[in-house]
Amino acid sequence: MAFTTKATIATFGGKLLKLAHKSATTGTDMNVNVFFPGPVADAETVTKKAPILYYLSGLTCSPDNCSEKGFLHATAARHGIVMVYPDTSPRGLDLPQEHDSWDFGEAASFYLDAAESTPYATNYRMETYITKELPELLLAAFAKQLDGARQSIMGHSMGGHGALTLYLRHPGQYRSVSALSPISNPTRCPWGQKAFKGYLGPADLEISPASASDSTIPAPWKGHDATELVKSWTNGDLKMLIDVGTADNFYINKQLLPENLEAAIKQAGLSGATVRYQPGYDHSYYFISTFGQDHVEHAAKYLLA
Amino acid sequence: MAFTTKATIATFGGKLLKLAHKSATTGTDMNVNVFFPGPVADAETVTKKAPILYYLSGLTCSPDNCSEKGFLHATAARHGIVMVYPDTSPRGLDLPQEHDSWDFGEAASFYLDAAESTPYATNYRMETYITKELPELLLAAFAKQLDGARQSIMGHSMGGHGALTLYLRHPGQYRSVSALSPISNPTRCPWGQKAFKGYLGPADLEISPASASDSTIPAPWKGHDATELVKSWTNGDLKMLIDVGTADNFYINKQLLPENLEAAIKQAGLSGATVRYQPGYDHSYYFISTFGQDHVEHAAKYLLA
Numbered sequence: 001m002a003f004t005t006k007a008t009i010a011t012f013g014g015k016l017l018k019l020a021h022k023s024a025t026t027g028t029d030m031n032v033n034v035f036f037p038g039p040v041a042d043a044e045t046v047t048k049k050a051p052i053l054y055y056l057s058g059l060t061c062s063p064d065n066c067s068e069k070g071f072l073h074a075t076a077a078r079h080g081i082v083m084v085y086p087d088t089s090p091r092g093l094d095l096p097q098e099h100d101s102w103d104f105g106e107a108a109s110f111y112l113d114a115a116e117s118t119p120y121a122t123n124y125r126m127e128t129y130i131t132k133e134l135p136e137l138l139l140a141a142f143a144k145q146l147d148g149a150r151q152s153i154m155g156h157s158m159g160g161h162g163a164l165t166l167y168l169r170h171p172g173q174y175r176s177v178s179a180l181s182p183i184s185n186p187t188r189c190p191w192g193q194k195a196f197k198g199y200l201g202p203a204d205l206e207i208s209p210a211s212a213s214d215s216t217i218p219a220p221w222k223g224h225d226a227t228e229l230v231k232s233w234t235n236g237d238l239k240m241l242i243d244v245g246t247a248d249n250f251y252i253n254k255q256l257l258p259e260n261l262e263a264a265i266k267q268a269g270l271s272g273a274t275v276r277y278q279p280g281y282d283h284s285y286y287f288i289s290t291f292g293q294d295h296v297e298h299a300a301k302y303l304l305a
Numbered sequence: 306m307a308f309t310t311k312a313t314i315a316t317f318g319g320k321l322l323k324l325a326h327k328s329a330t331t332g333t334d335m336n337v338n339v340f341f342p343g344p345v346a347d348a349e350t351v352t353k354k355a356p357i358l359y360y361l362s363g364l365t366c367s368p369d370n371c372s373e374k375g376f377l378h379a380t381a382a383r384h385g386i387v388m389v390y391p392d393t394s395p396r397g398l399d400l401p402q403e404h405d406s407w408d409f410g411e412a413a414s415f416y417l418d419a420a421e422s423t424p425y426a427t428n429y430r431m432e433t434y435i436t437k438e439l440p441e442l443l444l445a446a447f448a449k450q451l452d453g454a455r456q457s458i459m460g461h462s463m464g465g466h467g468a469l470t471l472y473l474r475h476p477g478q479y480r481s482v483s484a485l486s487p488i489s490n491p492t493r494c495p496w497g498q499k500a501f502k503g504y505l506g507p508a509d510l511e512i513s514p515a516s517a518s519d520s521t522i523p524a525p526w527k528g529h530d531a532t533e534l535v536k537s538w539t540n541g542d543l544k545m546l547i548d549v550g551t552a553d554n555f556y557i558n559k560q561l562l563p564e565n566l567e568a569a570i571k572q573a574g575l576s577g578a579t580v581r582y583q584p585g586y587d588h589s590y591y592f593i594s595t596f597g598q599d600h601v602e603h604a605a606k607y608l609l610a
Contacts, residue, residue, distance in 0.1 A: 009589065010591070010592070010595075011594070012594075012595050015585075016591065068374050071379075073594075282314060289316070289317075290316050
């Protein structure tokens with residue numbers, strides 16, 4: 001199969017596989033962790049295919065962080081859901097500015113396909129990787145275990161942005177979406193503006209959160225911003241759950257802006273979105289592990305329906 | 306109070322405090338993490354004191370590892386149990402051989418008081434620290450929140466050895482004990498022999514697992530070996546739970562030897578000990594997080610009785 005198994009670890013009655021594979025999309029080796037609950041842990045004894053929940057991680061993370069610290073497997077095991085933890089970018093490259101800061105380049109892909117005009121175009125194609133190549137490879141390699149017709153997506157921080165935008169950009173591919181501390185309006189926050197300028201261009205654009213208005217934001221950027229995307233959503237209930245901690249410094253410093261997403265959902269008259277503000281919680285895995293189980297439950301509601 | 310609060314983190318409806326304090330016992334600063342469930346998270350609003358469960362970590366760990374990856378707080382929160390994560394040794398010293406290997410010295414105290422004859426005698430007094438100084442300081446600082454009459458202890462690997470031996474050496478101090486992958490017979494395994502030789506002496510002793518017999522093992526060593534200690538236990542039911550993974554390389558390579566502890570318990574005719582072998586599980590936090598909740602449940606049975 002396309003995957004090399006780097007580790008097989010028993011956990012919560014199932015097993016976590018640490019996999020590596022060559023990606024035609026990114027042109028690099030990629031790592032991905034997959035948790036198989038007990039009933040689908042062994043291809044030989046599977047009687048029923050399991051649904052899939054993708055978890056997109058935040059800035060600086062690898063597939064291991066949430067595998068170890070998110071504590072999603074107890075709930076996934078109970079519902080018989082396979083968890084997939086992709087990496088946060090291609091690795092092993094040496095592109096311009098790719099290793100200059102922790103919030104751009106390696107481990108900071110923002111889960112989009114970089115524009116042709118940028119040095120990232122050839123390798124930073126994470127949207128195609130996550131939505132097309134990776135599911136195809138997984139479904140081929142684990143054909144007896146995975147039900148490709150039942151997929152949902154969730155994520156944290158930059159991965160929350162990834163989950164929301166990939167869900168909104170690919171209607172029908174995912175049955176539900178959820179996000180913990182998501183970057184909800186990237187065109188209006190420093191993280192998002194830096195990333196979009198680098199991956200989408202133009203490179204000479206001068207923009208800051210203070211100056212950003214509808215007319216100064218490049219049109220291609222809006223296509224990767226959840227707050228912009230919900231304005232044109234025409235596919236019914238959003239099936240969306242969001243949690244944000246009120247003591248999260250990135251929320252306080254307006255990197256996340258879930259209130260903008262909330263307002264846009266309301267203005268668009270959309271239903272089926274729940275945004276919860278959790279008093280006193282921060283941005284860390286202490287927050288993720290506390291509420292992440294609710295997010296697996298949210299996905300289970302749609303994946304097992 | 307004696308403690309400096311380095312971080313306060315909301316998690317599972319309560320809060321985790323990362324504390325530091327000067328220890329008169331070790332002569333150093335010490336770190337300790339404490340999880341307070343919701344009802345005792347705020348001293349001002351406490352109505353009933355909570356019982357305490359100490360978690361002793363394994364080789365190389367700090368108080369943070371299990372706080373982040375053990376996933377004990379969901380169950381502790383449900384039962385209203387305070388979790389205390391001490392450090393694995395004094396830090397910041399420069400004693401002979403203290404930093405030469407990962408399984409001896411810093412982060413590898415084996416939770417005993419080093420003998421007067423060794424260079425560790427002044428600082429490596431972790432038994433006194435864990436059983437006396439730390440509880441006294443915590444009970445003084447959090448007098449409204451902590452019930453010193455209800456304490457249990459658990460641990461992993463070297464911390465499993467620590468939990469078992471401190472429990473057996475201090476009858477009445479802890480209501481129950483449990484251990485994940487414990488070093489169960491340290492006088493007969495390489496880790497234990499290296500540690501006991503360094504901390505207890507004599508420094509010129511030549512001993513190996515193959516040569517270790519009752520007559521070659523120094524008497525003081527036996528006082529810190531759970532398998533030896535159960536032989537003279539006269540305090541009724543052991544109230545002991547042990548889990549070991551059968552794919553744990555340290556178990557396979559005979560560093561843990563739970564089978565020796567099991568045999569000694571049986572030969573002594575003691576009741577109240579459960580030793581479980583978990584098929585396919587390793588030594589990692591993937592194992593700890595899977596079964597650790599059972600260990601909190603085990604403690605809850607006695608702490609809430």
